Amino acid sequence: MSKEGRYARQTLIPGWDQKKLNKSTAIVVGVGAIGSYVATILVSSGVKNLILIDFDTIEISNLNRQLLFRDKDIGKSKSEIAAIRLSELNPDINISFYHEKMQNVPISIYKKSDIIVACLDTFIGRRWINSLAVKINKPLILGGMFAFLGDVQVVLPKKTACFECQPLVAERELAQACTPFGEEREKDRKDKEEEAKLPSVATLSAIIGGIMAQEALKLLLNIGEPIKNYLFYDGLHNATTIIELARREKDCPTCGELYELEQVEFVVNKNNTIKELLVQLGLQFGLENPDIMIKGKILPHDSKIQELGIRNNMKVFVMDKNLASPIKLKLKIE
Ligand SMILES: [Zn+2]
Structure with a gap:
């Protein structure tokens, strides 16, 4: 049969x-359910280049919903096995994989x-x-699921x-993210371990994965309308809710123009230590560390602001493992 x-x-x-898909590159981060x-x-639709990123290995509890994996794959790399299975499905696609944390994959790959x-x-x-x-x-398509509930954000x-x-x-999850910096407690560590054990059913993986792939194909083909911009799905009641979240076009620390133009002032007391300033920043922006x-x-945590020669309106970068890009601020010293 011809390739067509x-x-x-x-x-x-x-x-x-189809020619548009034949020139397209998609990255899938997280190759689980x-x-x-x-x-x-x-891959089956013909998106020419696919990059898979996942540092996880396959466990028996994944097999109820992660359709690319088989019993014999337990203990192996998810991204590698997914790449092998997917190339059997469609050998015309260039598939590469990174068995890495997404934070460690070079930005040039994402570009x-x-x-x-x-x-x-x-x-x-997600952050x-x-x-x-x-x-x-x-363009980014985010999605997740919890038992019979799922969400997609474009x-x-x-x-x-x-x-x-x-x-x-x-x-x-929100409560976790707001844990003041430097105070990771035993309970928080346990919560993080529990995250891998979220209740999950294959039907939701198929539905949410299907909607996300459909949004990706629509954007790549430039057809139809993307979801505006958050979809919530309740499988037990077959209810779909779509809401258009308001963009904080001025004051969102990630996409707002005030931060981009470095116009946001953060008021600090000159007698405070950097550590105290970092606690304030952690609470303000939900940062962990x-x-x-x-x-x-990088400023030393134990020094006082006035000892470091920091002047009014100095530009600073706030970095955290939650953010791929630092938050830019001006310090106003009182
Ligand atoms: Zn934003």
Whole structure:
């Protein structure tokens, strides 16, 4: 059968241009339950270049919903096995994989993509990939699930609300993110370990993964309307709710113009130590372990602000593992 035959049925759809997919590159971050479905659909549909990122290994408890993996794969790398299975499905696709934390994958790889699809179940992970996508101006599709509930957010940087504009997440996860810096307690560590054990069912992986892949294909083909911009799905009641979140176009620390123009002032007391300033910043921006940098130097935590020669209106960068891109501020010293 000719190569065209593979896509014969989808090219019957008005507006479908297979050549566009043949020039496209998609990144799928998280190749677990939802990511398995997203990657399978993108590969079978002919998205020419696919980059998979996941540092996890396959466990027996994954097999109820992660369709790319088999019993014999237990203990192996998710991203590697997914790449092998997907190339069997469609050998015409260039598939590469990174068995790495997404934070360790070079930014140049992300820049190659036309779209980023992030299938991540943690608040921290979503925040990080959101700040990266806004920084490099790539459309981002976020999705997650919890038992029979699922959500999808389409972020078109500087056009629609980003994840940071109004993070809609479970209260438990939000509470975690707001734990004051330097105070990770035993309970928090246990909560993080529990994250891997979220209740999950294959039907939600298929539905949410299907919606995310569909949004990706629509954006790559430039057909239809993207979700505006947050979809919530309740599988037990077959209810779908779509809300357009308001973009904080001025004061969102990730996509707002005031931060981009370095016009946001942060008021500090000259007698405070850097450590005290970092606690304030942690609470203000929901950061876990921030650091502050001026002129390329990380400030020592025990020094007082007035001892460091910091002047009014000095520009500082606030960095944290939650953010791919630092927050830019001006310090106002009182
Ligand atoms: Zn934003």
